[in-house]
Amino acid sequence: MSGIVLQRREVLKAALADRGDTLFVTGLGSATWDLASLGDRPENFYLWGAMGNAAMIGLGLAIAQPERRVVVITGDGEMLMGLTSFTTIGARRPANLAVCVLDNERYTETGRQPTATGLGTDLAGVAAACGFPKAVTIRTAAEAAGLGDLLLRTPGPVMAVVKVVDEALPMAVPPRDGGYVKTRFRIGVLGEKAATLP
């Protein structure tokens, strides 16, 4: 689609430069590779499956850790599959949760087939209609300059949809052992004793 200029990894890298101890959940596919490309860390929980559930994992985490910022990074196909979660998050409204959809209007992993976000669905509009106090679509470099504030500091729940170009990027592969990534995340958040003892 014409008019899309932003590059997903460039935008994400700039927005998350001062991510500190922010907790991340990524939707399967490109979003997982994108976050991994910024460097692996214990506070990243990467999905390699469970399509449609990234935002709800973020909600459970945000409720459990109300003092920590929780950011879900996902793609448009993954978010479309989990669209009902907008109503659940909009009803609960956790102030510490932000969702960032890197929207290239494609099911990238399965062969770049078009998604509904290029055919009429406005994800930020849906989120606003479901009660998200902050829901925006970012298309320009000037708008992208505010993405870090939206994701890391703006009272949520925040929905930030970033329209990004459809490009083939190298896979940056994080650990794929789910049990390992889960336990490492819990140790990072809770400490080893609380995370591993009954």
Place this chain on the structure above:
Amino acid sequence: MDEHWSVAAHRHFTAAGVRQVAYVPDAGLTRLIERCREDNAIETVMCATEEEGIGLAAGAWLGGQKAAVLMQSSGVGNTINAIASLIASAHFPMFTVVTMRGQWGEGNPWQVPMGQAVRPVLEAVGVKVFQADSADDVAPMIEAGLRMAFSTDQAVAVLVSQRVIGSKVWVADKTEGGQ
């Protein structure tokens, strides 16, 4: 029995340290959901579909909290990929209470196929299933199921039989919303 199973179930949630309860309403779960909603130590999250509850429970665990997911048997069909792909793949503990339809004395033919499939489908994705066929079984199974789920990192489902909840009798002129 004097005490409704929901009262004991809520007591076991508290004793086990359950802090988040995800639910999609069902008539058979009404009392348990109400007790959880009235409890300030438990965060209840109303979900639009049962699959969301599985994700919520995994997120809660990542953040150090235990969660329970409450659903009707038809909702089990909505959870299967999340249980297989997330819970089983990453060895998350999971605990769910399922109120059954489509079995004992069912009057709605549309409930029977999914109700009958619940146990084999859950077992096919690795869930350990306890089925309570009498009201007296429910609370001990919830207590034991919670311990097993969170002490051994297993997915556990307690199925509350339609024999416990009671089956609906369908009458043509019945008012809507009366289950």
